[in-house]
Amino acid sequence: MDAVIRVSGLAKRFGELEVLRGIDCAIAASEVVCVIGPSGSGKSTLLRCLNGLEEASAGEVVVHGIRVNDPATDLDALRAEIGMVFQRFNLFPHKTVLENIVLAPTKVRGLSPGDARDRARALLAKVDLIDKIDAYPNQLSGGQQQRVAIARALAMQPRILLFDEPTSALDPEMVGEVLTVMQTLAEEGMTMVVVTHEMEFARHVGDRVLFLDEGIVVEEGAPEALFGSPREERTRRFLSKVL
Amino acid sequence: MEQIVWFGWFRADIIAEYSTLFWRGLLTTIGLTVICIVQGALLGLLLGMARLAQARHSPARELCTYGLRWPATVYVSFFRGTPLFVQILLIHFAVMPLFVHPTDGLLVSGEAAREIKQNYGAFLSGVVALTLNSGAYISEVFRAGIQSIDRGQVEASRSLGMSYWRTMYHVVLPQAFRRMLPPLGNNAIALLKDSSLVSAIGLAELAYAARTVAGAYSRYWEPYLTISVVYWVLTLGLTYVVRQLEIRYGRGDSR
Numbered sequence: 359m360d361a362v363i364r365v366s367g368l369a370k371r372f373g374e375l376e377v378l379r380g381i382d383c384a385i386a387a388s389e390v391v392c393v394i395g396p397s398g399s400g401k402s403t404l405l406r407c408l409n410g411l412e413e414a415s416a417g418e419v420v421v422h423g424i425r426v427n428d429p430a431t432d433l434d435a436l437r438a439e440i441g442m443v444f445q446r447f448n449l450f451p452h453k454t455v456l457e458n459i460v461l462a463p464t465k466v467r468g469l470s471p472g473d474a475r476d477r478a479r480a481l482l483a484k485v486d487l488i489d490k491i492d493a494y495p496n497q498l499s500g501g502q503q504q505r506v507a508i509a510r511a512l513a514m515q516p517r518i519l520l521f522d523e524p525t526s527a528l529d530p531e532m533v534g535e536v537l538t539v540m541q542t543l544a545e546e547g548m549t550m551v552v553v554t555h556e557m558e559f560a561r562h563v564g565d566r567v568l569f570l571d572e573g574i575v576v577e578e579g580a581p582e583a584l585f586g587s588p589r590e591e592r593t594r595r596f597l598s599k600v601l
Numbered sequence: 602m603e604q605i606v607w608f609g610w611f612r613a614d615i616i617a618e619y620s621t622l623f624w625r626g627l628l629t630t631i632g633l634t635v636i637c638i639v640q641g642a643l644l645g646l647l648l649g650m651a652r653l654a655q656a657r658h659s660p661a662r663e664l665c666t667y668g669l670r671w672p673a674t675v676y677v678s679f680f681r682g683t684p685l686f687v688q689i690l691l692i693h694f695a696v697m698p699l700f701v702h703p704t705d706g707l708l709v710s711g712e713a714a715r716e717i718k719q720n721y722g723a724f725l726s727g728v729v730a731l732t733l734n735s736g737a738y739i740s741e742v743f744r745a746g747i748q749s750i751d752r753g754q755v756e757a758s759r760s761l762g763m764s765y766w767r768t769m770y771h772v773v774l775p776q777a778f779r780r781m782l783p784p785l786g787n788n789a790i791a792l793l794k795d796s797s798l799v800s801a802i803g804l805a806e807l808a809y810a811a812r813t814v815a816g817a818y819s820r821y822w823e824p825y826l827t828i829s830v831v832y833w834v835l836t837l838g839l840t841y842v843v844r845q846l847e848i849r850y851g852r853g854d855s856r
Contacts, residue, residue, distance in 0.1 A: 411756055413657055429658040438762025448757035452775050461771060462761035507757075514761055 362387050362518060362549055363408060367417035369573075370403050377403045379573035380417070388547040392560035392581075395570035396596060401553040404570065405520050408551065409440045422517070438466050441511030445523040447503040449495040455482070455506050456491045459513045467514065474513070481509040485539050501532030508539055519543065521552040537563075557600055561585050569593050615823045619814050626810035627831060633724070633806060634793045634835075637731040641792065642785070644732060645739025648673050650769070652744050673740070680737035686798050688734055693726035693802040701725075723804035727796070735792050742784045746777035779850045786843030790836045797832075807831060 361384035370378040377400045385391050393401045406412040407419055410426045410433045419426040424436055450458050459481065460474035469477070482488045485505040495503055504524055511519060521540065525533040537559050544550055544563050554560060560567050561581045569577045569584065569592075577590045585601075588594045605614040616623065651673035654665040680688065700708040701722075703715045717725070750773050758768040797808035811824035 409760055411760065434759075434762050434764050436762075437760050440760070442757075442760035444753060444757060446751075446753050448751075448753040450754065450757070450772055450776075452779070462758075462763055465767055465771065466762040510761070520760075 360386060362422055363551070364420045365404075365408075365417070366420075368404070368407060368414055368419060369416040370400070370407060370412060371415045377573055378407070378414075381570075381573075381575055383568060383575060383578070385549065385551060387549055390544045390548075390550045390552065390563055390565045391568060392564035392566070393551065393553045393568045393570060394555070394557070394560055394596075395568075395576075399570040400573045401570050402522050405442075405522050405551060405553050408518075408520060409437050409442060411442075434466070438462075438514055439517050441514060441516035441519040443504070443507050443511055443519065443521045443524050445526050447495070447500070447507045447527070449503055449507055449510070451495050454492050454494055455487070455498075458495070458506060459510045462510070463513050477513055478509070481512050482506075484512075484542075485509050486535075499532060500528045501535045504528065504532075504536045505539055508536075508543075512543075518549045518551070521550065521554070523553050523555065525554070525556055555600070557585070557597075569596065571596065610822070611826075612818075612820065612823055615814060615818055615820060616827050619810065619817075619824075622805070622810045622813060623807070623827065623831075626805055626807040626828075629724070629804065629806040630793070630796055631835070633727055633731065633796050633799065633804075634789075636728055637735055637792055637796070638789050640728075640732040641735030641739050641788070644736030645741075646743050648677060648736060648740035649743025649747060652677070652740065653747060677737045677740055680734050681741075685730070685734050685795055686801065689726065689730040689798055689802060692730040692733075693723065697722065697726050697729070723799065723802045726802055727799035727804050727806075731792060731796060731799070734795075735788060738791075739785065739788050742781050742788060743777070745784075746781035747773055749780055750776050775850075779847070782843055782847050782850070786839065789839050789843070793835055793839065794832060797828075 363383075363385040365381050365383045368378055368381040369376070381400075381404055383391075393404065395401050403412055407414050408421065408426070410419075410431075414427050421436060421440065424431055426433070426436065449455075450461070453461065456475065456478055459478040460469075460471065463469040463474045463477065464471055479488065479491070482491055485508060487502060487505055487509070490498060490502060490506070495506070498506065508524075524540070525536050528536065533556070537556060540550070540552070540559070541563050552559070552564070564581050566578060567581050567584045568575050569588075569590075571592050577584060577588060577593045584593065585597065588597060603614065604612065605617070607613050651669040654669040656662045656665045698706075700706055701714045701717055702710055703712070703718075704710060706714045709717060754772055754776065755768055758772040759765075763771070796806060800806060800809035800812060803809070807828045811828045814824040815821050
């Protein structure tokens with residue numbers, strides 16, 4: 359397996375609190391890896407260590423052969439290749455949908471405003487929001503905002519997409535529209551790491567599932583195996599609560 | 602000049618006689634205030650960002666702590682912790698002569714120094730003192746404004762590959778600015794009124810004009826009531842400007 363993300367011995371402490379206690383995993387190109395586990399298990403922290411939003415306390419994260427925690431690494435350049443979608447969308451409220459999407463491509467990639475607009479239109483069409491192009495984020499529903507956030511991340515043409523509980527802040531009726539967009543991306547071959555509580559999504563879209571608890575990977579495997587016949591007691595207990 | 606008396610006691614002719622002095626004073630007050638608001642805002646922005654400077658790795662981390670955060674904190678503490686009046690006197694009579702002095706000025710000396718001191722000394726000292734002072738106060742506004750922006754905004758911007766400076770310029774400051782407008786307006790009003798303290802070092806602004814007239818006629822209602830009204834009108838004008846800015850930059854804000 360040719361890994362685009364390789365994590366070894368990753369640990370993260372916040373003061374006394376040990377959130378991650380030695381994580382090892384590798385993710386291949388075009389793979390969709392879903393990370394599940396109880397809240398406080400370190401799922402989001404693991405994700406945030408992948409693009410350097412959190413700095414590892416120990417261990418190593420290598421993305422595309424670049425060591426994320428090396429002080430010499432140009433994190434800005436690396437992050438341009440790693441899109442991230444947040445639980446709370448984090449759209450820029452003072453900018454329109456279009457402005458949200460074209461900002462980074464024009465400033466970071468040096469795309470001309472015209473090309474950036476064309477790219478934004480294509481992406482908005484893809485997430486079915488072309489009619490909201492001039493709206494401000496606070497005029498959109500949660501599901502619409504999250505789809506714009508996905509389009510914003512895609513506009514950088516990243517090679518990896520990270521999703522941090524992308525549907526957890528949504529009303530139930532809006533979860534589907536976001537998951538549909540994510541499923542399309544997965545089918546198109548995007549490399550995705552998805553922290554989620556949506557077990558159905560993990561089961562049907564994920565190529566592999568990691569079960570995290572108390573800062574370690576308790577069990578990992580293909581969805582049908584992990585959901586169908588979990589090996590670990592802790593996995594069974596967690597699944598019996600959420601399924 | 603004929604004595605003009607309004608309401609049985611207000612001698613308007615005194616004001617009329619010194620109208621040139623009042624006009625010049627008004628222009629000086631406005632000029633001083635505008636210069637110091639602009640410079641104070643720039644200084645405040647730099648100080649506010651310096652107080653929030655952080656870095657992950659050595660040696661940048663130590664540089665941020667000892668080279669930026671600490672000096673900025675001490676600076677702000679000093680200028681907020683001592684009276685503006687004392688700062689003005691200190692700067693005019695002690696600091697400025699150190700830099701601008703006919704015999705041994707560190708910056709300017711000789712005939713040029715004499716010239717500057719004679720013609721612009723008080724104005725220069727006033728500008729420096731008010732800028733340094735308001736910069737300290739405004740830095741707190743910037744610091745609070747920047748800190749009030751949700752961390753997720755910075756994280757979203759950084760995860761798109763935007764640098765710290767681009768994130769500040771395109772994402773954080775535009776949002777913070779909207780929230781900072783009311784306190785910035787307060788600071789501008791305070792600065793306008795505090796500029797009257799500069800009359801103590803002989804700068805001919807509004808308060809100085811009033812003092813001159815009061816001294817000449819031994820009448821106090823007329824000059825001080827006049828400049829009170831002028832200051833009031835000016836602060837009303839500032840309030841209006843701030844309000845217009847709030848409306849203009851309020852778009853897309855859900856609050």
